[in-house]
Amino acid sequence: EVQLVESGGGVVRPGGSLRLSCAASGFTFDDFGMSWVRQVPGKGLEWVSGINWNGGNTGYADSVKGRFTISRDNAKNSLYLQMNSLRAEDTALYHCARGEPDSGYDDAFHVWGQGTMVTVSS
Amino acid sequence: EIVLTQSPDTLSLSPGERATLSCRASQSVSGSSLAWYQQKPGQAPRLLIYGASSRTTGIPDRFSGSGSGTDFTLTISRLEPEDFAVYYCQQYGSSPPLTFGGGTKVEIK
Numbered sequence: 001e002v003q004l005v006e007s008g009g010g011v012v013r014p015g016g017s018l019r020l021s022c023a024a025s026g027f028t029f030d031d032f033g034m035s036w037v038r039q040v041p042g043k044g045l046e047w048v049s050g051i052n053w054n055g056g057n058t059g060y061a062d063s064v065k066g067r068f069t070i071s072r073d074n075a076k077n078s079l080y081l082q083m084n085s086l087r088a089e090d091t092a093l094y095h096c097a098r099g100e101p102d103s104g105y106d107d108a109f110h111v112w113g114q115g116t117m118v119t120v121s122s
Numbered sequence: 123e124i125v126l127t128q129s130p131d132t133l134s135l136s137p138g139e140r141a142t143l144s145c146r147a148s149q150s151v152s153g154s155s156l157a158w159y160q161q162k163p164g165q166a167p168r169l170l171i172y173g174a175s176s177r178t179t180g181i182p183d184r185f186s187g188s189g190s191g192t193d194f195t196l197t198i199s200r201l202e203p204e205d206f207a208v209y210y211c212q213q214y215g216s217s218p219p220l221t222f223g224g225g226t227k228v229e230i231k
Contacts, residue, residue, distance in 0.1 A: 047221065
């Protein structure tokens with residue numbers, strides 16, 4: 001079964017850091033670009049960051065550029081999001097998502113994880 | 123950045139009726155790289171349509187996508203009870219950033 005499982009969310013103070021992980025299973029991880037998409041509960045979807053199959057090409061939303069870093073470890077079938085200088089407006093459910101094979105991160109998202117909640121609050 | 127505007131915000135319809143959802147882009151979407159998702163409460167989004175008109179495996183044929191350039195449409199030919207949800211469009215032809223529309227809620231009238 002194709003599956004994405006996020007972890008690492010929690011409550012953090014403004015200015016703090018958090019590292020999210022996404023464990024992939026049921027498919028050949030290094031065939032696919034990956035992204036992080038977030039959603040404030042009750043609100044819409046916002047693409048955060050994406051990475052191509054080998055990590056050589058990454059992209060970020062302006063709202064997180066310079067604060068968040070996306071990476072992957074294909075040997076561990078894992079995607080990561082290092083989140084620094086967190087702000088209240090980063091509070092959201094963070095999903096990892098996968099496109100089609102042999103694509104970059106700029107793709108439709110065929111597979112989604114259930115998400116991990118990040119709350120930034122003092 | 124390509125801004126996607128979905129309309130209407132809410133669509134109130136009865137089961138069996140036809141639903142027509144609109145997604146308008148602020149500039150032309152390259153290669154018809156436009157997707158539609160369905161999201162129900164407490165669930166992750168589910169991809170329905172990609173490439174503006176290609177249905178994902180397992181999606182019923184009452185869902186269809188059309189359009190090109192800046193104007194795209196998702197049509198649900200006859201609403202089933204399980205189709206009442208929020209629908210989002212997304213463009214992936216011009217990145218970064220990839221962008222989503224604000225969503226259309228299809229509710230039971």
